[in-house]
Amino acid sequence: MNETTAVLESRAYIFWYGPAQALHDISCAIPTNAITALIGPSGCGKTTFLRSINRMHDLTPGVRHSGDIQLDAESIFAPGTDVVALRQRVGMVFQRPNPFPKPVYDNVAYGPRLNVLAPPRELPDRVERALRQAALWDEVKDRLREPGTALSGGQQQRLCIARALANEPEMLLLDEPCSALDPIATQRIEELLVELKQTYTIVIVTHNMQQAARVSDYTGFFYVGHLVEFGTTQQVFTRPTDERTEAYITGRFG
Numbered sequence: 001m002n003e004t005t006a007v008l009e010s011r012a013y014i015f016w017y018g019p020a021q022a023l024h025d026i027s028c029a030i031p032t033n034a035i036t037a038l039i040g041p042s043g044c045g046k047t048t049f050l051r052s053i054n055r056m057h058d059l060t061p062g063v064r065h066s067g068d069i070q071l072d073a074e075s076i077f078a079p080g081t082d083v084v085a086l087r088q089r090v091g092m093v094f095q096r097p098n099p100f101p102k103p104v105y106d107n108v109a110y111g112p113r114l115n116v117l118a119p120p121r122e123l124p125d126r127v128e129r130a131l132r133q134a135a136l137w138d139e140v141k142d143r144l145r146e147p148g149t150a151l152s153g154g155q156q157q158r159l160c161i162a163r164a165l166a167n168e169p170e171m172l173l174l175d176e177p178c179s180a181l182d183p184i185a186t187q188r189i190e191e192l193l194v195e196l197k198q199t200y201t202i203v204i205v206t207h208n209m210q211q212a213a214r215v216s217d218y219t220g221f222f223y224v225g226h227l228v229e230f231g232t233t234q235q236v237f238t239r240p241t242d243e244r245t246e247a248y249i250t251g252r253f254g
Helices: 046-053 083-089 104-114 120-133 153-165 183-196 209-215 233-238 243-249
Strands: 006-017 020-031 035-039 063-071 090-093 171-175 201-205 218-223 226-232
Touching (some): 020 046, 020 201, 020 218, 020 226, 035 046, 035 209, 046 201, 083 090, 090 153, 104 120, 104 153, 183 201, 183 209, 218 233, 218 243, 226 233, 226 243, 233 243
Parallel strands (some): 035 201, 035 218, 171 201
Antiparallel strands (some): 006 020, 006 063, 218 226
16 A cells, blocks of 8 residues: 555554553554444454544553554654644544434534634534535434434434534544444445545444445454454455454354
């Protein structure tokens, strides 16, 4: 992969929870305007790595790291890094939908209001744009003052995606975003991600091998804290270079 195509690069990144080492020398480059899937069995380190990308571990007691993660060729751990600004650039969507106990409109407007990303007169347009990008506008345009928690599970997850998009990030991180959704809602999210990669760089953690094969352009396989293999999804799924990758993808362990 040509390094200039990567928006984010991990360089020998190591992470500990107290005395327990969770990640070992993670090195990879995340391509721009593509979907990268991180796969592997539970506890393998993929979510730890995902949360490292926008420094979600900062307030976790006892953690430490070495190595580096660079966004647009700048270390995210550099002294003086504005972590709030980093999280605006690198949005996060969690496993279970977590809308705020606020109206739909206020859920999406929350980030731009809090961080003064747009003057008040521009907020309605920004909210509509984010909801349209999340393929939710037509379903909620007449329900903007209703609580976000009143939406269906799939709608709530798309609302959370819209909330992240309202900050106009460069990257979107998703930690098993479909694990709590039914097949129809899952399909909507997958179709949405394929559309969004035209504008955003996306990294998704998933236990669903079929989902990774359907939506991702690149795949990284994690196993006991190691990034065993990273490549195009076609290569990883059809011509894996490591027997552990093949064993996991074919269901011989999980």
